[in-house]
Amino acid sequence: MNPQLTEDGRLRHLLTLDGLPRAILMQILDTAESFMDVGEREVKKVPILRGKSIFNLFFEPSTRTRTTFEIAAKRLSADVVNLNIATSSQTKGEAILDTVDNLAAMHADMFIVRHSQSGAAHFIARHVAPHISVINAGDGRHAHPTQGLLDMFTIRRFKGEFHNLTVAIVGDVLHSRVARSQIHALTTLGVPEVRVIGPKTLLPTGVEQMGVRVFHDMEAGLAGCDVIIMLRLQNERMKGALLPSAQEYFKFFGLTPEKLALAKPDAIVMHPGPMNRGVEIDSEVADGPQSVILPQVTYGIAVRMAVMALLAGTGNA
């Protein structure tokens, strides 16, 4: 049983894209499309979530993601409360449930959760009252479903269809919740070839069982691609046992104009941000004509509005 769906198959929580039916992914993308113009109106709001209380519950700091959720919620006229709860090893577990219970007592309708532990959003979703919806805004290495959805939205906007695409995801797949969500979405939406490209130290065991082709040679992996998704390489992983240096990484796995030229001429370049220029991507590519990195940010708001609107309208929120 999928904990994200109601008995009649509608979205109750958004925890992961793993196992979500194609129809629901498409419904979210279509709904996002209808929210696209709200940001351009004189009044940048629709009243759909008027009177609802949404709590941004960030156990791991992230200004960017929190802000996009906040803007999305406010454009739906919801009341948004931001909570940045630093997790320390002393106050870990119990604090989560205590926090959740306290906020539920304040009549919360929706929790947007970010946490450093994989499965944290599932854990909270299991414990909340039936009228509360949970959106996973990133849990450990596990999932970042709204990022995955906004990437699909971006691909659809620029490429129209999914069924004829070759998509490459490049970099630190091992630690990336974004990559996992992208892979599930791409395979569910019918992309015939999804590739992951990276050194063996940054690709997780058995990743091919998620339906992807594995490449260790970036030039071979980029050949014929329609979409290239670059992943962020965390600072602390640039030097050590996973990689010898950021310079060597850039040389073999950074996206330069020369490597980009191996993909299809109309290939688009994506990045979930924030970018490490000169580590995973060359500035010339990041700011170049094939980059759709800034549109991704804009679409992120419409996609998050769509998710919140669909969840709030499941009848129990």
Next chain:
Amino acid sequence: MPASLPDVDPLIVRLAGAIAPTITPDTVIVGIHTGGVWVAERLHAMLKCSLPLGTLDISFYRDDFSRIGLHPQVKPSNLPFDLEGRDILLVDDVLHSGRTVRAAMNELFDYGRPASIRLAVLVDRGGRELPIRPDFTGLELDVPAHQNVNLSRLDDGHLTLSLA
């Protein structure tokens, strides 16, 4: 009440006739999805408006949203003109409780401040729950609360009314 409902085309012609004298260069026609857009398309053509037709999907403004959720096929609203100072002719197919019109007016105001809004409906079936009345009406019916008046469009574009 009639056993079968009248043809739609003469109703739209009558409606257009009533509206025509009030049309100004600043008038914009806005149809409410889905049936209201069909009627508005006809009126827009007959009245030879210079400004493009606007469409509204009021899903995000419904007052029953938290009860019934989001309509599965939300279509984007499309108002390809500045609303500021315009005379708006809002068009819907069937006027019942008045809630759809209320939602539509709220949405219009989020795009700007029009000079005026008038309401044209193909059928006024009664049963109002809000202080809203049409300025132009194609047909007045007295329909029991449990019944619905529906406008549908055939593949050839022909519009028909039915009672269910």
Next chain:
Amino acid sequence: MKIHIKNGRVIDPMSARDEVADIYVAAGKIVGNGHAPADFHANRTLDATGLIVCPGLVDLSVRLREPGFEYRATLESEMLAAAAGGITSLACPPDTDPPLDEPGLVEMLKFRARNLPGPRVYPIGAMTQKLEGQMLTEMAELTEAGCRAFTQADAPMTDTQVLLRAMEYAATFSFSLWLRPQDVSLAKGGVAHDGAVATRLGLPGIPALAETVALATILQLARETGARVHIARLSTRDGIAMVRAAKAQGLAVTCDVASTHVHLSENDLVSFDSHLHLVPPLRSLRDRDAIREALRDGSIDALCSDHTPVDEDVKQVPFGESAAGASGVELLLPLTLKWAREMEVPLLQAIDLISWKPAQILGVPGGTLAVGSCADICIFDETAEWVVTSRTLASQGDNTPFLNHPMQGRVRYTLIDGHIDFEAPR
């Protein structure tokens, strides 16, 4: 107290007996098997018609949580739970607080246990002081205090030289070392089997290599030193193959697995249920099937519960932050029976894995119904169905991945030293 156990199906693996017979108990001993001794007048007769009468179970790993973790469970609660699970002898690992690394602590535990109803408690001593993996404990003194073997339990063993010295020292006195093979560096940071499921769930992995690399070291050191080694909690197909090969080469090594790992695999983790956070991690289906087969062919010598009651608070957190371990004394028997049913293994062979064989590994009396042996007996209903809930479990730890699962097979009576220490409410 004289007890007549009447008309039960008597299964005694040691003598390979499986037949309906009567058992007679007096003065803590089995005095008759099949025939009543002369002038036997029972104080109590237990009607075992339709029930199975077997040696009391011997569990090689039961954490009683004393001293130090009484808030998680107490000696009293866990000994009662073990008796309710049909267990009459248990080995208690030293990972208490403080660890069992001094004779005084061992004597205190034995004293406390002796004054409570329930199974015979056999402490396993710490192999290194404070389980820190650096300095050896006084193994000879600890043995005199009652320790049956020495182990690091789940505490890391980072220094291979210390492990070599421990083996040499233990071999000097023929002490037995119980070692769980896990390479600390390879397991670092991991919480789940490093495979397709952990990858999908984004859980940091513990590769099968963490077991096999450590196991290779242990087996090689054992060959070299002649130490008696028991491999605890095997979890991988390759690890089993290595032990099988070592045995074939004549190395006197034994091994066990936890009953959870006979039934569960990484595939069960999909809901992030922290009750499935176990040590070693639940491995792949292929590994699980290898365990099931190795139990059948005898490559694995014993099944244990690896009973680890923990507080619900430390399970009510995200998977990676939760405390590892499962409560299990009351599930050892039904999970063993389930394996036997599913693999079509005779009951005689299944019960051997949880009575006679572990008694030999532990080197203690019991595990048999032979006349003259101590009257440690388990009487159970093979067909009784029940559901695992906090109400049906006597253990203070409700932390089991089998919560709300149906079980088949339930203990009716547990006799320890000729006393009825557990009797199921009718």
